[in-house]
Amino acid sequence: METVQIDLGERSYPIVISENLLAQEQTWQALPRAASAMIVTNDVVAPLYLSALKQVLNRQYAQVHEVVLPDGEAHKDWQTLNLIFDGLLSNGCDRKTVLFALGGGVVGDMTGFAAASYMRGVPFVQVPTTLLSQVDSSVGGKTAINHPQGKNMIGAFYQPQLVVCDLATLDTLPERELSAGLAEVIKYGPIADMAFFAWLEQNIEALLRRDRAALAHAVKRSVEIKAWVVGQDEKESGLRAILNFGHTFGHAIEAGMGYGKWLHGEGVAAGMVMAAELSRRLGLVDEAFVVRLRSLIGRAGLPVRGAVIDAGDNAGRYLELMRVDKKSEAGEIRFVLIDGPGRAVMQSAPDALVREVIDGCCA
């Protein structure tokens, strides 16, 4: 079993990575005592893992409640969040009740925000069952729901007590979601570690056939980089924003297409190509780097071109959506760009140049 520690003073916690952790009693033994726990999951994950988790938690908590949400980014809204609050209140859950997020990024983000807000904060645990949530969204305490006018606009920084990455749960992941998760894995290369990027170029086929040893390394290295970044900048006052490489363009695609049409990882994949291309046009990286990144993204089964989200002024629509990005200030879009392979910077760019990138990169 691999353990990566997130160092945030009294909010520190471990991420454990291994096979078959979910059903083992010892995985959960260090958690805070409480009379009750609640598992939050969705209708796709529930038939696969809910009963196993419930069974093992029943040994530790007198009552284990459950809330099963509808699956998908389209449901990452207040109405669905309220199903969690309804469940907590109707079951008499108190300030010590421990919430367990069993599922992917949407379940983790919503459960985390519910835990942050219920009675002004109860403990919670991330049990990510998708590659994307294991390598990215379950780690670091970003929680949120979407607003019709923007993704993840309403949320909290709220750290879990524990993150449990059970690699065996990736066996049931649809291929498309495995690829989407690889987008966030690939991301760590250009922003922080080109040796890891080179390793991914060597091992992308092993990852796609779910080789456990390859997955274990990819998850561990991703989480190590994320832990290093989050440990320095928990609330994204600076450095942490580099983890959003590809996300500014990606969020525009997701919002422009309607949440759920493109998976988050797919938007990030095309967004990384666009951000790399913008970096190239600003003279920060060379063409060879863009080609290399595009190639790995394509081999991972991911889109290398952005979507056309407006039949008229497509670039204008991208710009409009990107201006409500959380990194924007006073209406100026701030991009995460690559300032030489393995190093990210935050920077704005002339609208005209951004338009050229969009026009050149959209299918």
Add this chain to the structure above:
Amino acid sequence: METVQIDLGERSYPIVISENLLAQEQTWQALPRAASAMIVTNDVVAPLYLSALKQVLNRQYAQVHEVVLPDGEAHKDWQTLNLIFDGLLSNGCDRKTVLFALGGGVVGDMTGFAAASYMRGVPFVQVPTTLLSQVDSSVGGKTAINHPQGKNMIGAFYQPQLVVCDLATLDTLPERELSAGLAEVIKYGPIADMAFFAWLEQNIEALLRRDRAALAHAVKRSVEIKAWVVGQDEKESGLRAILNFGHTFGHAIEAGMGYGKWLHGEGVAAGMVMAAELSRRLGLVDEAFVVRLRSLIGRAGLPVRGAVIDAGDNAGRYLELMRVDKKSEAGEIRFVLIDGPGRAVMQSAPDALVREVIDGCCA
């Protein structure tokens, strides 16, 4: 001008107390720079103070937006909170936008929760215009909205940058709300400072006729006690719960009658008498203390008896509502009781005894 400091490390902030602070430029000068600000208020306060605040803030922020909410506890819900998010997003507000809560406790709690959640946290300022919010709710960072099944069930601990108590704004406060504010002022005596309680017994008429010097002392001493408590226990893991003296019974009255029928301070007033009576029946205080507290509450124009919230099993309904109190654990209600005048304790009590108190104390 009086200043009381809340000491919470990097989350420390001042509470300033004086007359006519609102329209003075220097009141706001130490706030963080930003391109925009948003004032959140309600339809009762807006005609009184919105234009004055907007005018002075316009000198400091390029854009000053406003959102006017419907007035009252009945609107302290998600739907109304969302009006703030809609306003922020449609005006292109970013992570640096400063929110100003101009109004009473409901406006302050909702604006605070909106500030805690918008883009995972933006700065905010409390500008309380009611006595209750000046002496209690604007100080200490508790923010929340109600859930149909319980008051303040969804929220965050999130500290403001500054609290501005302009005593002149109390001139426009309806008498009933002035009295409701006095309930929270009176509260500080039994839990922490019987010398202050004796001062209130001497000065209750001056406070009711809005004598500025008397109000200044009452607000300052209340805030000092609150600052002392919050500085030791920001997130209510222990001591802070004593500030909820009278609130367990009071919340049951508010919820049982339907939010808005009884003002929060009125519920707290009757709730303090009930909690004092429970303390007496448990042998913690004598009859003379209960009589003295009841007398001051009555002189302040506040109810000294609880409401009948159920024509059948009234005590049973109280117990049911009190079990969803945030202080409850594993279904056991934990009361803030008076363990000798000037000292509070958290304690549970036998249901039968609580029933006797309710039966004896309800109109």
